[in-house]
Amino acid sequence: MKPSSIKRAGPFQLAILAFAIAIALAQKVFADEADRVVSIGGSVTEIVFALGQQDRLIARDATSQFPPIASDLPDIGYMRALSPEGVLSVDPDLILAEEGSGPPEVIDVLEAAGIEFISVPDGYDGPAITAKIEAVAAALGVEARGAELIAEVEAQLQQATRAVADDRPPRVLFILSLQGGRVMASGTDTAAAGIIALAGGVNAVTEFDGYMPMSDEAVAAAAPDIILMMDRGGNHAAADADLFSHPALSITPAGAAQRVVRIDGLLLLGFGPRTPEAVRQLSSAIGTAQG
Amino acid sequence: MASLDDAELEKLGPLAGDREARARRVAVFLGALLIIVSVASLATGASGTSLWRVLGAVLSGEEIATRDRVILFDIRLPRLTLAILVGAALAVSGAVMQGLFRNPLADPGLVGVGAGAGLGAIGAIVLGGLLPVAFQEAAGYFLVPLAAFFGGWSTVILLYAISTQRGRTSVAVMLLGGIAIAALAGAISGILIYMANDQQLRDLTFWGLGSLAGATWIKVATAAPLIVLALLAAPFLARSLNGLALGEAAAAHLGIPIQRMKTVSILTVAGATGAAVAVSGGIGFVGIVVPHLLRLAIGPDHRMLLPNAALLGAALLILADMIARTIVAPAELPIGIVTAVLGGPFFLWLLLRNRSLLDL
Numbered sequence: 001m002k003p004s005s006i007k008r009a010g011p012f013q014l015a016i017l018a019f020a021i022a023i024a025l026a027q028k029v030f031a032d033e034a035d036r037v038v039s040i041g042g043s044v045t046e047i048v049f050a051l052g053q054q055d056r057l058i059a060r061d062a063t064s065q066f067p068p069i070a071s072d073l074p075d076i077g078y079m080r081a082l083s084p085e086g087v088l089s090v091d092p093d094l095i096l097a098e099e100g101s102g103p104p105e106v107i108d109v110l111e112a113a114g115i116e117f118i119s120v121p122d123g124y125d126g127p128a129i130t131a132k133i134e135a136v137a138a139a140l141g142v143e144a145r146g147a148e149l150i151a152e153v154e155a156q157l158q159q160a161t162r163a164v165a166d167d168r169p170p171r172v173l174f175i176l177s178l179q180g181g182r183v184m185a186s187g188t189d190t191a192a193a194g195i196i197a198l199a200g201g202v203n204a205v206t207e208f209d210g211y212m213p214m215s216d217e218a219v220a221a222a223a224p225d226i227i228l229m230m231d232r233g234g235n236h237a238a239a240d241a242d243l244f245s246h247p248a249l250s251i252t253p254a255g256a257a258q259r260v261v262r263i264d265g266l267l268l269l270g271f272g273p274r275t276p277e278a279v280r281q282l283s284s285a286i287g288t289a290q291g
Numbered sequence: 292m293a294s295l296d297d298a299e300l301e302k303l304g305p306l307a308g309d310r311e312a313r314a315r316r317v318a319v320f321l322g323a324l325l326i327i328v329s330v331a332s333l334a335t336g337a338s339g340t341s342l343w344r345v346l347g348a349v350l351s352g353e354e355i356a357t358r359d360r361v362i363l364f365d366i367r368l369p370r371l372t373l374a375i376l377v378g379a380a381l382a383v384s385g386a387v388m389q390g391l392f393r394n395p396l397a398d399p400g401l402v403g404v405g406a407g408a409g410l411g412a413i414g415a416i417v418l419g420g421l422l423p424v425a426f427q428e429a430a431g432y433f434l435v436p437l438a439a440f441f442g443g444w445s446t447v448i449l450l451y452a453i454s455t456q457r458g459r460t461s462v463a464v465m466l467l468g469g470i471a472i473a474a475l476a477g478a479i480s481g482i483l484i485y486m487a488n489d490q491q492l493r494d495l496t497f498w499g500l501g502s503l504a505g506a507t508w509i510k511v512a513t514a515a516p517l518i519v520l521a522l523l524a525a526p527f528l529a530r531s532l533n534g535l536a537l538g539e540a541a542a543a544h545l546g547i548p549i550q551r552m553k554t555v556s557i558l559t560v561a562g563a564t565g566a567a568v569a570v571s572g573g574i575g576f577v578g579i580v581v582p583h584l585l586r587l588a589i590g591p592d593h594r595m596l597l598p599n600a601a602l603l604g605a606a607l608l609i610l611a612d613m614i615a616r617t618i619v620a621p622a623e624l625p626i627g628i629v630t631a632v633l634g635g636p637f638f639l640w641l642l643l644r645n646r647s648l649l650d651l
Contacts, residue, residue, distance in 0.1 A: 059621060062622070075621070075622055076622050077623060078493070078497075078622070080490065080494060081493075081497045081502070081504070081623075081625075082504075083621065084366045085337045085366050085367070085616060086616070086621035086623055088337070088338045088362055089337035089339070089620060089621050090621055091358075100490060103432065103504070103505050104431070104432045105432050105507050105510075106504060106505060109361065109365055109366060112365060113357060113358050113361035113362070113365075114357045114358065114361075209488070210488040210489065211488070211489060212485075
């Protein structure tokens with residue numbers, strides 16, 4: 001909006017005029033010093049914070065909940081159900097979005113509105129984290145800081161996996177939910193499978209892709225040494241009692257030894273700068289199981 | 292309506308007297324309401340873009356900022372147009388179905404449109420990735436709407452074929468067949484849901500709740516011809532639907548071409564609802580609440596009911612969409628939630644208040 005366009009507006013809009021002038025002035029003041037970045041996707045937001053660029057964020061999506069301070073930013077909704085005018089209403093000049101954000105027609109409209117839109121690639125291994133950080137750093141124009149962060153994360157990642165001996169990698173079963181005693185487990189090609197591999201374990205289930213409900217007998221046959229779950233807070237003792245009284249789980253090595261690892265969901269499955277920490281927690285548990 | 296004698300008219304109380312004049316007044320009121328909510332819808336949104344400022348700029352030939360132009364002409368205006376089309380299509384289809392089935396609970400879902408469209412959409416979301424890449428690219432984000440439309444449409448045609456024997460369509464067979472086909476479609480959808488990954492499950496859930504968020508001019512242009520055609524055809528059904536209220540045999544003796552009427556009704560509903568559901572997902576309650584509300588106000592004469600239903604349906608959906616896109620701004624609610632939250636309690640209140648009146 002230019003001040004000149006305001007002068008020629010009709011005389012019956014005095015109130016709106018005053019408001020518009022105020023906005024115009026405010027925009028002029030801030031335009032030079034701060035970018036207006038919207039971050040979509042939990043790991044993208046984490047990377048922006050890790051790069052020290054959080055002051056440039058003006059909004060985030062519903063999946064961006066770490067660091068906790070990110071929740072103070074306006075929420076533009078779930079990353080795959082964005083609202084075009086909602087996103088435009090925070091007046092961004094750059095949108096950083098994890099791959100798969102959408103719907104695509106909304107992205108088209110945002111691009112038509114002249115807003116730079118950067119899609120950040122997603123993936124479930126070490127190089128994928130590097131690629132994410134590279135993309136975000138390049139978009140924010142802080143490549144040097146990005147390279148530092150990449151070096152940092154890669155070094156941490158190597159260190160984190162050191163605890164595991166290679167001779168007999170334990171089998172890890174990731175249970176997404178145990179609702180009503182039904183095991184919903186991770187197969188291949190998921191973030192959970194990725195983190196298990198990084199931590200030096202073997203995914204106990206390779207018969208299917210994605211997360212699927214499993215029959216009790218298949219769970220028993222998978223014979224996991226360790227059970228991995230998301231930490232949803234609450235009473236772990238009670239949850240463990242439930243878990244290990246499950247008939248199929250109780251007869252697995254993990255059930256017999258009562259080995260369960262609980263890690264915060266976003267930390268465990270986010271594949272961002274905190275992934276080395278998740279790998280460290282999981283691999284130390286795996287190391288214990290081996291020893 | 293001609294079928295009611297004076298004693299019955301007396302009993303109806305508030306609906307007695309010259310209903311046609313009343314219906315015309317209601318139509319004028321609804322027309323005005325539609326214009327008011329349309330303007331309000333263009334003027335409100337999550338962003339600060341002002342309709343008046345942009346209009347002023349257009350009139351004075353000034354340049355409009357890209358952002359304002361996109362928000363008004365590529366976001367709000369196509370969305371408003373789509374809300375009008377979808378709202379009118381759902382409400383009129385509901386009224387036609389209730390007349391055709393002589394059942395106050397009938398809605399387009401009864402002839403399998405919803406189940407078929409849902410199956411099509413779910414199939415496209417889950418299996419779309421298996422299609423040849425060239426086809427995927429050509430279809431773009433029309434893949435889901437197209438699949439939903441053909442899913443809905445083909446279900447209706449199948450059902451129509453099942454229930455038509457020796458040139459006569461049995462409404463009862465259609466009703467029961469619809470239940471069976473919906474169950475089958477539900478089962479196949481279940482298999483697809485089982486195969487879906489997390490992301491697809493999220494997409495499925497949001498599709499089922501309905502939204503006008505992806506409204507673009509291309510979507511409007513694709514859905515408009517079918518919906519407009521159906522809305523234009525509907526008034527020609529009004530007299531036959533009125534006659535049908537007496538029962539099929541009586542209507543036939545009145546000289547109403549029953550079979551042709553059924554065919555046209557079903558094609559109209561399938562076209563309008565199929566197109567509406569394809570572009571907006573599952574939006575519930577409009578097809579039931581709007582016709583009933585109007586029957587309470589102006590009586591069951593379809594000649595007045597159908598056009599008024601189009602007006603009220605459009606106005607209601609615009610209003611629901613305004614709420615959906617501003618109440619949790621900058622995020623937005625699926626519109627199906629809003630129509631159900633508005634429609635459910637209101638409908639119950641109407642039922643409780645007018646228990647004696649509510650009869651088709």
